[in-house]
Amino acid sequence: MHIRLEPRGRRSTAWAYGSPLLALVLTLGTAGVIFALLGKDPFLSLYTFFVSPLASATGRPELLVKAAPLVLIAVGLSLGFRANVWNIGAEGQYTVGAICGGGVGLALYGDGNPLTLPAMIVAGLLGGMAWAAIPAFLRTRFNANEILTSLMLTYVAQQLLIYLVTGPWRDPEGYGFPQSRLFDEYSTSPVLIPGTRLHLGVLVSLIVVGLGWLVLAKSLIGFQLKVVGQAPRAARYAGFSERRLVWFSLLLGGALAGLAGLFEVAGPVGQLTPSISPGYGFTAIIVAFLGRLHPVGVLFGGLLLALTYLGGEKAQIDLGMPNAVTGIFQGILLFYLLACDLLILYRVRVGQRAPAAKAA
Amino acid sequence: MVAAAAGTAALLQLTGIVKQFPGCLANDRVDLAIQAGEVHALLGENGAGKSTLVKIIYGVLRPDQGEIRWRGEPVHIASPAFARRLGIGMVFQHFSLFEALTVAENIALGINDPAERRDLKKRIVEVSQSYGLPLDPDRAVHDLSVGERQRIEIVRCLLQNPQLLIMDEPTSVLTPQEVERLFETLRRLSQEGRAILYISHKLEEIRALCERATIMRLGRVVAECDPRQETARHLAELMIGNELRAPAHRAAKAAGKGARLTVRGLSLRSDQQFGTDLKDISFSVAGGEILGIGGVAGNGQTELTAALSGETLAERADSIQIDGKLVGLLGPGARRVSGATFVPEERNGHGAVPAMTLAENAFLGAFRRLRLVHTGLIAAGQAAAFAGKVIQSFDVRTTGPAAEARSLSGGNLQKFIVGREILQAPGVLVISQPTWGVDAGAAAAIYQALLDLADAGTAVLIISQDLDEIFSICDRIAVIYQGRLSEARPVRSVTVEEIGLLMGGAHPETGREPSHAHPA
Numbered sequence: 001m002h003i004r005l006e007p008r009g010r011r012s013t014a015w016a017y018g019s020p021l022l023a024l025v026l027t028l029g030t031a032g033v034i035f036a037l038l039g040k041d042p043f044l045s046l047y048t049f050f051v052s053p054l055a056s057a058t059g060r061p062e063l064l065v066k067a068a069p070l071v072l073i074a075v076g077l078s079l080g081f082r083a084n085v086w087n088i089g090a091e092g093q094y095t096v097g098a099i100c101g102g103g104v105g106l107a108l109y110g111d112g113n114p115l116t117l118p119a120m121i122v123a124g125l126l127g128g129m130a131w132a133a134i135p136a137f138l139r140t141r142f143n144a145n146e147i148l149t150s151l152m153l154t155y156v157a158q159q160l161l162i163y164l165v166t167g168p169w170r171d172p173e174g175y176g177f178p179q180s181r182l183f184d185e186y187s188t189s190p191v192l193i194p195g196t197r198l199h200l201g202v203l204v205s206l207i208v209v210g211l212g213w214l215v216l217a218k219s220l221i222g223f224q225l226k227v228v229g230q231a232p233r234a235a236r237y238a239g240f241s242e243r244r245l246v247w248f249s250l251l252l253g254g255a256l257a258g259l260a261g262l263f264e265v266a267g268p269v270g271q272l273t274p275s276i277s278p279g280y281g282f283t284a285i286i287v288a289f290l291g292r293l294h295p296v297g298v299l300f301g302g303l304l305l306a307l308t309y310l311g312g313e314k315a316q317i318d319l320g321m322p323n324a325v326t327g328i329f330q331g332i333l334l335f336y337l338l339a340c341d342l343l344i345l346y347r348v349r350v351g352q353r354a355p356a357a358k359a360a
Numbered sequence: 361m362v363a364a365a366a367g368t369a370a371l372l373q374l375t376g377i378v379k380q381f382p383g384c385l386a387n388d389r390v391d392l393a394i395q396a397g398e399v400h401a402l403l404g405e406n407g408a409g410k411s412t413l414v415k416i417i418y419g420v421l422r423p424d425q426g427e428i429r430w431r432g433e434p435v436h437i438a439s440p441a442f443a444r445r446l447g448i449g450m451v452f453q454h455f456s457l458f459e460a461l462t463v464a465e466n467i468a469l470g471i472n473d474p475a476e477r478r479d480l481k482k483r484i485v486e487v488s489q490s491y492g493l494p495l496d497p498d499r500a501v502h503d504l505s506v507g508e509r510q511r512i513e514i515v516r517c518l519l520q521n522p523q524l525l526i527m528d529e530p531t532s533v534l535t536p537q538e539v540e541r542l543f544e545t546l547r548r549l550s551q552e553g554r555a556i557l558y559i560s561h562k563l564e565e566i567r568a569l570c571e572r573a574t575i576m577r578l579g580r581v582v583a584e585c586d587p588r589q590e591t592a593r594h595l596a597e598l599m600i601g602n603e604l605r606a607p608a609h610r611a612a613k614a615a616g617k618g619a620r621l622t623v624r625g626l627s628l629r630s631d632q633q634f635g636t637d638l639k640d641i642s643f644s645v646a647g648g649e650i651l652g653i654g655g656v657a658g659n660g661q662t663e664l665t666a667a668l669s670g671e672t673l674a675e676r677a678d679s680i681q682i683d684g685k686l687v688g689l690l691g692p693g694a695r696r697v698s699g700a701t702f703v704p705e706e707r708n709g710h711g712a713v714p715a716m717t718l719a720e721n722a723f724l725g726a727f728r729r730l731r732l733v734h735t736g737l738i739a740a741g742q743a744a745a746f747a748g749k750v751i752q753s754f755d756v757r758t759t760g761p762a763a764e765a766r767s768l769s770g771g772n773l774q775k776f777i778v779g780r781e782i783l784q785a786p787g788v789l790v791i792s793q794p795t796w797g798v799d800a801g802a803a804a805a806i807y808q809a810l811l812d813l814a815d816a817g818t819a820v821l822i823i824s825q826d827l828d829e830i831f832s833i834c835d836r837i838a839v840i841y842q843g844r845l846s847e848a849r850p851v852r853s854v855t856v857e858e859i860g861l862l863m864g865g866a867h868p869e870t871g872r873e874p875s876h877a878h879p880a
Contacts, residue, residue, distance in 0.1 A: 010766070011715070218740070220733045227724065230716070231709040236671045237702070238724050239693030 005346040015343045020290050022343075023336035024304070030332050040319055048318050049311035049329075059310065061196035065268055066306035068205040069094070069260035069277075071299055073284035075205075075212040076256035078293040080249030082216070083225040084232075087250055089135065089150025090257040091281025092157035093128040097258020098265045099161055100127025102272045105187030105265075106169060106180055116186040120262055128258015129251050131157060136250040140243045146250065154281070162274050169272060180272040189267045201263025205302075208256065212295030221248060257281060278309060279327070286334045305330065369432030371396045371555050372417070372448075372524055377426035379412050386412040387423070388579040394524065394572075397553045399546060401566040401587060403599055404576035405799040410559050413576070414526055417557070418450045419443040449522030451513045453529045457501045464497035467516050487518050491545050506656055507538035514545070525549065526557045531565060535656055536827070536860035543569050561599070561800070562828075563592040575599055596800065619644035620819035621700070621788040622681040626674055626688075628667055636660040638667060639843045645788070645819035650810065651848055652834030653823045656863050660843040661823050662705070665792045668821070669702040670695045683787050696728045699787030703778055705796065705823075707770065711777040714766035718758065721765050722747035722780055729784045746783070754779035755805060771802035778806050782813050789813060792823045807833050827859060839863055 028046060035045035053059045073090045080087050087093075101124030108116045134153060138144035162178070171181040189200040216222040228235040228245050235242065260280065269276050287305050291297030312326030370393040379387040386409045394400050404410045415421040417428075419437035428435055430446055437443050440450075457466050464481050471477055481497045488495040493511040501509060510530060517525055527546070531539045546556055546569065558570055566573060566587045573587040575598045583598045622644040629637050638660055645651045655661060666672040667680070674680055674688035681687065682698045690698070704710045712721045723732055723743040730746060732739045747761035754775045758768055765773055774795070781789060794810065795803035811833060814820045823840075824830055830837050831851055838848040839862035846862050 214737075218737050220727070220736055220738060223720070223723070223738060226716075227713055231713040233706070233710040234713050234724065237669065237692060237704055237710055239670065239691050239696070239728070241691070 003348060003350050005342070006349050008345055008347055012344050015340075016292060019340035019343060020292070020301075020337060023290075023333060023340045026336045026340075027329065027333045030336075031329060034328070038321070040321075045315065045319060045321075049315050049325075050307060052318070053307060053310035053314050058196070061193065061198050063303060063306050063310060064202050065197050065199070066309045067299075067302040068199075068202040069264050069280045070284050070287045070305055071205040071302035072201070072208055072260040072263075073253075073257045073281060074287035074291060074298045074302060075208050075295050076253035077284055077288040078291065078295065078298055079212065079216060079222070079225055080253045081229075081288055081293050083229045083245050083249050085246055085249035085253075086147045087132065087135070087150050087253045088147050088285065089132070089152075089154045089281070090253060090284055091277060091279065092150065092154030093131045093254040093257035094261035094264075094277055094281045095154070095157040095161050096131040096261070097124040097128035097254075098261030098272065098276050099157075099164060100124055100130075100258070101262030102180065102183070102265045103164075103169070105183045106272075108187065109181065109184055112184075112186060114186060117189060117266065120187055120266055121259065124258045124262025125255045126258070128254040128256070128261065130254070131258070132250040132254025133247075136247045139246055139250075146246075150250075158274075161272065161276070165272050165274060171271075178274055182271045183266060187266060188270060189263060197268055199263060199267035201260070201267055204259065204263065206299075209295045209299050212298075216295060221245075225249065257284075283330055286330055286337070289334070290337060305333075308333075369429065370394060371431060373429040373432075374413075374417070375427045375429075377413065377416060377423045377428075379409075379416060379421060379423050381412075385579050387416070390426070390576070390579075390581055392574055392581070394555050394557060396523065396555055397550055398572055399550050399556045399558055399570045401570035401573035402557060402559045402576065403561065403563075403566060403573050403587075403595065405561065405599055405801075408576040408599075409579040410576055411528075414450070414528065414557070414559060417443070418448060418526060444520055444522075447521070447523035448526065449517030449520055449524070450526040451510070451517055451528065451530060455509050455513055457509055457512060459502040460500065462498050462500050463495055463504075463512055466501060466512060467497075467519065470516060471519075483519060484515060488515050491515075491518065491548055492541065493545055506658060507534050507542075510534070510542070518549075522554065524555045524557060526559070528559045529561075530558075531560070531562065535863045536856060537864055539565070563587075563595045566595070567592060599800070618646055619681075620647045620683050621645040621790075621821060623668070624679060624681075625676075626667060626679045628663060628672060628674065630663050636663055636843045638663050641840075641843075641845045643838060643845060643848055645821050647787070647817045647819050648814055649836070650814050650820040650822060650834045652830035652837045652851070653821065653840055653845065654827055654830050654837060654859060654863060655825065655840035657825055659840050661792065661825075661840060663843070664840065664845075665702075665704060665790065665823060668700075668790045669704070693728055701725070701729070701781035701784050701786035701789055703781050703789070703791040703794065705792035707773050707777060708766070712765040712773060715764060717747075717762050717764055718751065718756075718768075718776060719744040719747040719761040721776070722750060722761070725777070725780045726784050729786075746780075750776055750779040750783055753783060754809065771798040774798050775802050775805060778809060782809055785816075786813075786818055788819045788821070790821045790823070793826075794822060794824065795826065795829060827856060831856070 032042035032046055035042040054063065073094065077087060077090060101120040104120045104123040105116060131153060132150070135146040135149040138149050139146045165180055166178040169180045171177065171179055174181065192198040192200070192203060224235065224240040224245055227238065228240055228242055232242065261276065265272055265276055283305050287298055287301040290301035290304065291299070308326050308329045312323065315321040315325055316323055372394045374390060374392040377387050377390040390409070390413055392413070402410050402413070412421060416423050417437070419439045419442050428437060435446065437446070464484060467484060468477050468480055471480070484495060484497045488511065493515055495508065495511050495515060530542060534542065550556055558566070560566055570587050573585055574581055575583040577599065587595060624642050626641040627639055636659060641664065643651065663672070667674060670690060670692035673691070677686040677688040679688040682695060682700050685698050687695050687698055708714050713724065719740065723738060726746060727733055732743050744761040750756065751758060751761065756768070756776045756779065757772050768776065778791070778794065791810070794806050798806065810820055822830065822834060834851050836848040837851050837854060837859065839846045839859060841862060
């Protein structure tokens with residue numbers, strides 16, 4: 001038997017949407033095998049991981065809380081990825097957004113100023129933007145690859161956060177723990193529905209999905225992003241400036257990542273600590289591709305990946321599994337997604353022998 | 361047929377060849393017989409099925425039905441390697457040469473036998489001399505002209521001693537002098553008893569060179585004839601299938617309102633490794649006038665087009681003027697607003713985005729002049745309406761504005777892009793290779809549209825490698841050679857011969873040719 005790939009000659013729309021679903025099914029199957037190898041009942045484990053988090057009334061809002069930062073970041077990344085601007089450092093922009101916004105909150109601690117939270121939001125947004133401006137400048141000025149520069153800046157941001165919470169911003173009443181003091185009520189984002197942890201960021205992320213769709217589908221700048229990604233020469237022909245689009249993509253991605261970071265510390269976390277992110281900035285890359293670089297798709301992708309975080313916690317508590325199981329799931333999902341995306345451009349043929357090769 | 365009746369089998373005989381592609385019957389019961397020693401033309405428009413048939417003969421594709429006989433024996437040509445073993449050689453339209461390697465190294469790449477490789481240089485010199493194809497095996501390919509590169513491909517074929525040589529549109533990149541030299545070589549090959557299958561849509565060439573012609577239309581053989589006995593007009597009618605519409609010829613007009621496009625002292629260094637620098641280019645085009653810039657590919661046309669459209673900026677603002685406005689330092693958007701529109705040479709990925717709809721592609725080129733953006737948002741309805749207008753006015757065969765650009769055939773997409781730029785009522789139109797890869801019907805429509813546009817007062821600049829095109833619709837002609845532009849002269853006062861010499865870098869007054877065209 002002989003298996004080969006044959007170019008379709010055009011993108012398959014059916015597989016563009018089918019690929020994430022197939023990847024999900026394959027991920028579940030592989031996860032079951034891994035659970036079995038770990039000596040757990042695969043069906044019970046899968047149930048614990050993917051269903052039980054949603055079975056409780058507290059679990060469902062929690063899914064939105066986890067999805068909010070993923071969706072916020074991934075909408076920004078999707079627009080940039082459309083233009084082939086590969087911002088891999090959203091994690092760093094998230095961290096700097098949290099530092100800047102959180103810093104404002106700490107500076108105004110105890111003032112009772114009602115403008116504290118708005119000021120924090122603006123500071124978080126600008127902080128993420130400023131961090132993303134560095135790779136934008138390096139790319140447009142020196143043609144430095146933004147994949148490398150943005151990724152490396154992530155670790156710089158992480159070190160900066162650790163320095164601040166172990167040094168100048170350490171909670172004076174915190175018994176030396178590496179964390180800032182808890183934000184006061186004026187620097188904490190309000191809870192939307194009492195009894196849940198649904199915060200302002202969840203609402204903002206839904207609005208951003210709508211705005212992202214508007215930009216991508218209806219606006220000139222969204223059109224420019226798509227053209228420069230699909231046909232750079234056509235973009236130059238139409239007079240679209242690649243420099244401007246690189247700046248726009250990175251600043252937008254940075255701003256939304258920074259916003260996500262701020263909402264996370266001003267909401268669920270409530271203070272600055274070295275572990276304000278379970279890798280949201282990196283997971284958002286999977287969300288963006290899973291969502292087909294489309295804001296509405298990103299919403300669904302964000303919910304699915306949020307479920308892996310909740311499921312991972314459940315599996316730790318109920319089944320005694322290591323925390324790494326979340327990362328493994330996310331990795332397997334991305335792996336299968338990239339593999340299944342091959343089917344968008346190629347079809348698999350099973351037959352005896354390949355016919356004559358194409359012209360030499 | 362004739363030969364079969366005489367009792368000798370044809371060199372190659374195809375009977376009832378059928379090849380079906382999804383949604384397109386590319387070859388429909390095609391018969392073709394080629395005798396040893398004949399120069400046989402395969403004539404047809406784009407999409408007539410010529411390329412498919414040739415790929416079947418050369419073993420790239422396999423037919424769904426039909427029989428192939430080689431010297432009377434049925435054969436299954438499973439691969440190009442098998443075709444070469446039979447004695448079939450092919451020179452492709454687009455060369456596959458490594459620019460950084462020498463002639464001998466390029467040819468050696470196709471040869472596996474070490475013994476053969478050892479005395480390769482000697483054999484290259486022998487073959488190239490005996491067929492009038494001068495080639496120095498030690499020259500690097502990037503130094504060679506297009507004509508010389510084609511010689512490499514021909515010599516590469518001849519080293520395998522083929523009995524049938526397939527030439528796919530071989531003259532599209534050559535100067536008239538180079539064409540003449542190629543024809544001498546082909547005639548010599550045919551005298552030795554080798555058959556040549558010559559694919560072209562240039563009728564005069566076929567009448568000058570070929571003894572038999574098979575004419576294809578829409579996948580079928582529609583006629584077989586002796587082209588020397590037919591008029592070019594009759595051949596064209598057979599090929600196109602209806603009465604040929606010649607563009608309404610323009611009366612000589614006094615240049616109208618003065619220069620609308622002026623280029624003065626434009627010099628630009630190319631940023632590409634093998635690009636051409638533009639050197640002190642000056643010309644102007646008046647309203648109502650069509651200026652043609654001829655030249656062999658790779659002499660600065662790409663760079664000049666980019667400099668005019670604003671994709672590359674000039675060094676000085678006054679290098680380029682559109683309707684008196686200095687635009688040398690302005691980008692493509694500002695130049696469009698100033699009154700110019702542009703049709704680039706490459707349709708896919710440059711003039712249009714293949715995966716986007718026609719409405720989106722209409723927006724791409726027209727949103728600035730037609731003001732299709734309101735407060736940052738795209739006026740999608742207006743863009744679709746404009747696309748519909750282009751489709752209707754230019755008879756673009758498609759399902760409508762929602763069709764993706766890549767679903768259109770080359771000629772239809774070209775009509776769409778040309779239409780998009782013309783219907784914006786530009787003061788200046790710069791159009792590159794207006795009919796490249798376009799069938800004769802679409803070409804006639806494009807010519808007529810360009811003539812009408814000029815009559816309406818637009819300054820039209822055509823950059824083309826097709827001299828027939830320039831001579832048939834332009835008022836004046838200039839030639840670009842190695843980044844320099846000759847003085848523009850009225851088409852009526854120059855001969856094809858003179859232009860051919862300019863294209864080869866010689867000055868017609870002295871008849872001097874540059875040294876590289878005739879290596880010793």
